[in-house]
Each structure stands twice: as C-alpha cells, then as structure tokens.
Amino acid sequence: METVLEVSNIGKRFKNGRGISDINFSIEKGNVFGLIGPNGAGKTTLMKAITGLLKPDTGKVKISGKNLEEDYKSAIRDVGANIGSASIYSHLTAWQNLKMIIRFYPEQPISRIDDVLKSVGLSKYKHDKVSSYSMGMVQRLGLAAALLPKPKLIILDEPANGLDIDGMLVFRNVVRQLSDEGVTFLISSHLTSELDKFCTHFGILIDGELQCIVRKDLFSAGKSIEDLYVERIGGVHVAGIC
Numbered sequence: 001m002e003t004v005l006e007v008s009n010i011g012k013r014f015k016n017g018r019g020i021s022d023i024n025f026s027i028e029k030g031n032v033f034g035l036i037g038p039n040g041a042g043k044t045t046l047m048k049a050i051t052g053l054l055k056p057d058t059g060k061v062k063i064s065g066k067n068l069e070e071d072y073k074s075a076i077r078d079v080g081a082n083i084g085s086a087s088i089y090s091h092l093t094a095w096q097n098l099k100m101i102i103r104f105y106p107e108q109p110i111s112r113i114d115d116v117l118k119s120v121g122l123s124k125y126k127h128d129k130v131s132s133y134s135m136g137m138v139q140r141l142g143l144a145a146a147l148l149p150k151p152k153l154i155i156l157d158e159p160a161n162g163l164d165i166d167g168m169l170v171f172r173n174v175v176r177q178l179s180d181e182g183v184t185f186l187i188s189s190h191l192t193s194e195l196d197k198f199c200t201h202f203g204i205l206i207d208g209e210l211q212c213i214v215r216k217d218l219f220s221a222g223k224s225i226e227d228l229y230v231e232r233i234g235g236v237h238v239a240g241i242c
C-alpha cells in the first residue's frame, strides 16, 4: 500500500470562530475518498489547506511523502485540483484557459489540452469564451484543468454541481477509469448517491471535525452512504461502521 495523501492534525480557525480542527486521515493510492458534510462543515477549508491555498494554523500535509509546507513545489507537483473556479478566467476561451495552466507543466505537450477537453466533452466549445458557458460547462472545464498535468492525486470540490446527465456520466467514467489506473481522488459532494457509485472511502465532516471515516466495502448490505450520513447527523451510532 502506498499512502498518497497524509493529513495530520490540520486545524484552521477564522476570526469569526468558524473553521476546522484536528483533522487526521490518509488516502492510499487508487482510492476514491468522498468528503461529505453539511453546508459550512469545513470541506472547502480542508481542501484549501491540503492544496496550500490556505495556510492552516496547525498540522501538516504530506503528498506522496513530501511535506507541503517544507517542499511545496515538489509536493504539489503531482496534484490536480478544482476548488471553486479560482483559476478559470471567464474572458478567455476554454482552450486559452488551459494554455495558461499548462505553462506550469513544461513536460506536458500542448496537445494535452485537446485530449483533456475531449475527455470532458468540451471539444465543440473549446474556442468559446467561458463567459458564455453554463455552470455545468464550467464544471467540466474545471475537471479538465485538474486532469491537465496527469496528476497522481486529484482534489475536486463539488465537481458534480450543475452537471447534466451526460456530464455526470463523463465525470463518473473519468473517476472510475483513472482510479483503476492508480490515480487517487479526494472529492467533496452533497450528491451522496453519486459518490456511492465510485467512492472507496467516506469521511463525514461535521462542525469542522472529521466525525468518522468509513470503508465502502464494510457497509452492511443495502446501506447507502446517505443512510449512514442521516444516522450520523441525527446522532445515531451505526454499529460496526463508525
């Protein structure tokens, strides 16, 4: 087993008192870790801390054994992320946006841009400005951007929001195919039934605390992550799981 992501004692408290505290978990190579929790639980904050978009108050993050704080460049090298659409410019086309991003990965040929646009079904619209895109199209572009560097770890914050049926299938297939090839995923979503289709593990984050981590293959027959989540939110312990 190869640990790709190791999160130890990560905490971040904003001035308003909100945030996350003492988060610990790790993800092994090829696993798909679904992060779920109510609005404001701290999922985005955690993902930002893991990718260095936000500096945590406590703890450390290791990616492929490299400490994010001490060795940012090489730790982040193998990561593809889509957290909000921070790196997408609406006055540029999809192709131009990816051209901006690929500059940071000189080992990737320019033809990689067309490859990833094709894999998310955006080829037809690649020369349209992002300002004319629907929310689902922007989501597809965010996924394409995350795939661009052929990362070993992909971190996606609410990637299924706004996707149509075809977009959902594309997204699901990308996750399944890449995880089969050994790519590791951390994905947050409120669409638990979607996560149920491909996640190997789930972490439930409530009020900034990681309440439990469950392995999908240890669920009792017929129980979905939504059942488990509802029970956890309701404070009911699920024997043998959490």
Ligand SMILES: Nc1ncnc2c1ncn2[C@@H]1O[C@H](COP(=O)(O)OP(=O)(O)OP(=O)(O)O)[C@@H](O)[C@H]1O
Pocket (backbone or CB within 6 Å): 014, 015, 016, 018, 019, 037, 038, 039, 040, 041, 042, 043, 044, 045, 046
């Ligand atoms: N920059 C900030 N300054 C102050 N408070 C913040 C900041 N960023 C996030 N928060 C607060 O921290 C808490 C966690 O926010 P976060 O966005 O991480 O939650 P989330 O689980 O991703 O929520 P959602 O599911 O609604 O996207 C929220 O109460 C939010 O208001």
